[in-house]
Amino acid sequence: DGGITQSPKYLFRKEGQNVTLSCEQNLNHDAMYWYRQDPGQGLRLIYYSQIVNDFQKGDIAEGYSVSREKKESFPLTVTSAQKNPTAFYLCASSMGTARHNQPQHFGDGTRLSIL
Amino acid sequence: QKEVEQDPGPLSVPEGAIVSLNCTYSNSAFQYFMWYRQYSRKGPELLMYTYSSGNKEDGRFTAQVDKSSKYISLFIRDSQPSDSATYLCAPYGGKTSYDKVIFGPGTSLSVIP
Numbered sequence: 001d002g003g004i005t006q007s008p009k010y011l012f013r014k015e016g017q018n019v020t021l022s023c024e025q026n027l028n029h030d031a032m033y034w035y036r037q038d039p040g041q042g043l044r045l046i047y048y049s050q051i052v053n054d055f056q057k058g059d060i061a062e063g064y065s066v067s068r069e070k071k072e073s074f075p076l077t078v079t080s081a082q083k084n085p086t087a088f089y090l091c092a093s094s095m096g097t098a099r100h101n102q103p104q105h106f107g108d109g110t111r112l113s114i115l
Numbered sequence: 116q117k118e119v120e121q122d123p124g125p126l127s128v129p130e131g132a133i134v135s136l137n138c139t140y141s142n143s144a145f146q147y148f149m150w151y152r153q154y155s156r157k158g159p160e161l162l163m164y165t166y167s168s169g170n171k172e173d174g175r176f177t178a179q180v181d182k183s184s185k186y187i188s189l190f191i192r193d194s195q196p197s198d199s200a201t202y203l204c205a206p207y208g209g210k211t212s213y214d215k216v217i218f219g220p221g222t223s224l225s226v227i228p
Contacts, residue, residue: 042217042218042220058215097214102207102208102214103161104161106160108158109157111156
């Protein structure tokens with residue numbers, strides 16, 4: 001079954017700690033995305049990647065970092081510089097970023113909380 | 116003005132009712148319109164994907180786009196308890212090679228048996 005797998009489902013971060021959220025897809029999609037979801041707000045784009053070894057900042061990239069070494073994988077690191085990391089993090093993928101390839105498919109998210 | 120706005124709800128309806136979920140947007144360049152359904156503690160799943168103005172029907176769901184008013188609607192016929200979820204509208208499509216999808220904050224729907 002093709003899909004997007006995010007792990008872990010729940011994650012706790014201590015002060016000053018970096019944590020990494022995993023995202024893997026087997027849909028053979030070129031583009032991958034990371035969003036943050038807070039109550040009452042729309043999904044906000046953190047980073048996106050259109051192709052392996054390339055990624056771009058989204059609207060709220062400060063305090064986050066990503067890598068795209070393999071087509072299937074797009075891990076997100078929440079660094080200690082992100083002062084308000086408590087949120088629901090969603091990873092998505094699409095065939096591409098051109099208009100016709102845009103419908104995105106989502107994983108089931110990782111909920112990050114501060115200890 | 117926010118780019119995409121939705122009434123947050125919650126909207127509560129009896130089973131079998133017709134539900135109307137609405138969304139307004141400000142960017143007249145949007146050409147593609149998506150609706151996602153999100154169950155609690157899950158990721159959004161794509162429900163409907165339409166291009167430009169007009170209607171699109173898929174089973175009990177109908178998406179309607181009025182670009183002149185910048186108004187998008189999702190209708191659910193014969194609503195079921197399993198339709199209880201948050202519905203996100205997501206328009207995109209401008210003139211650049213990368214067209215960012217803008218997600219609305221969502222409307223929470225509860226269908227009461």
